[in-house]
Structures are given as structure tokens and as C-alpha cells.
Amino acid sequence: MKKIYIPILGSLFMVALLWACSPANEGKNEQEGQTTTQQVNMEKPLLRHVVLLKFKDESSAEDIKKVEQAFIALKDEISLIKDFEWGTNNSPEGLNKGLTHCFFVSFETEKDRDDYLPHPAHKAFVEVLMPHLDDVTVVDYWAK
């Protein structure tokens, strides 16, 4: 009787390890549709702040890079920002109205967005931006 305990417990040990580490368990919280990646089902609605920029013709690539870096830095300087991405226009449609940059900033609440706008770090960024800004378009929306 005793001789079979050891292999039984050893087998249970292996089965437990394999079960707990299986892909089925890691993937079981996948949610499709609204998301770009596989994820745990913990989505909160987010408020999107879409900022499109057009720079002056006289601003150099170096000037523009400084503005990009200053904007990117905000995601570490302002904890109200829950998500951040950006990029430069590559649309073939020619409907960008000269706007070349899109910064896509996300907040959890309207209050967070409202507090972000006058935040000292954001105001400092605006100081870097303004000398080089030709045009700007801003649209905010609750992502549906």
C-alpha cells in the first residue's frame, strides 16, 4: 500500500504543475472585438484626447523632434495619463489638411483630462510647442 503513495503523489505534483501552467488557463480571459491585443477582461471606458498638429514650414526637423520628445515625456510626468501613443501621417487620401502628427492620449475621467490641461508639465510642453505650431485640431471622445 505504502509503495504506491509515492508515485501517486509524484504524478499529482506533475499534473498540478502542467495544469496550472497550461495555455488554456493563460488564455481563458481573452476578450475579442474591442481590443487590439489579447487581454484580461478588465477594460474600463477611456476618454480619448486626439491632438493633430501642423508645424510651421520654417521649423526644422530638429525643432519638431524636440516637440515630439516633450509631448512623449508627458506620459511619465503626468500620472493622469492612462495611455499614450503617437505617430506621423501616412494617409494616401490627402485629407489631413497639412496636419502631420497625431498624439492620442487617454484618460479615465473627464476630470483627469480637465486637470491635465492646466498641469504645469503640460503648460511647459505648450511653451515648447507654440513657436513651431502652424495649426492644431483637438477632438476628445469617450471611446464606444
Added chain:
Amino acid sequence: MKKIYIPILGSLFMVALLWACSPANEGKNEQEGQTTTQQVNMEKPLLRHVVLLKFKDESSAEDIKKVEQAFIALKDEISLIKDFEWGTNNSPEGLNKGLTHCFFVSFETEKDRDDYLPHPAHKAFVEVLMPHLDDVTVVDYWAK
């Protein structure tokens, strides 16, 4: 000697179960910053297609709703679309240039975006949109 095997294996079994199920292990693939939710680390870069719309003053709420619904329907009609969200402007900054709607469509490749534009379902949507469209701004970018 034999009497200690059973409790040792039993303990190893419990430890293995607890370790494999611990929050530290479930959370170890979290990736901050670029995403809005907790997720498995399987992000692909996505191409964003940002469409901002301004409707004619004479278009009714009903007309606008039909356009919204036609756009939303595209996510099920066109498999090239990997992600889709939309919303209406609530920015307090007054920099939206009359644009009221933002549709945020994501693709995996530029070819997918290029194939989406002439897609019959997209062309049918544009037919619904055009009578009510006052202005449009489109910017596409690879999300950094």
C-alpha cells in the same frame, strides 16, 4: 526514511500549485504604457486610421445616426479592420474646427488600409455619408 517521502511529495505538490497560481506569475506579462488594459504580452503594431467628421447644419439627428450606424457596421463587414472605436467630441478647448465625430479604425498593415478604402462596403458607406458631410479630416499613423 520511507515515512518522510509522503509528506515531502505532498508539500511539493501544494507549493507547486500555489506558485503556479500566484498573482506574481499571472501579472508577469503585464505591459504598461502602450495599452489600456492588463494583457498578455502579444501586441502587434497597428496602423491607425483617424477620421474626423463635420456634418452639414441641415442634416438631422436621424441622418447623422444613419451615418454613425453605417460606419459602425463596417467593423463586421470588413475583416481587414482589426480594431474599431468611435465617439463624439466633448473637448472643452474649442479646437475641433466644427468636427464632431471621431472614428478610430485600426489595421495590421498599410496594404489592409489601402484595400479597405476601395472595399465595396466602405464605398457603400461613403454613399451614405456624402450627402451629409460638411468637412472631413483624415490622419493615419503607425502607433508608436
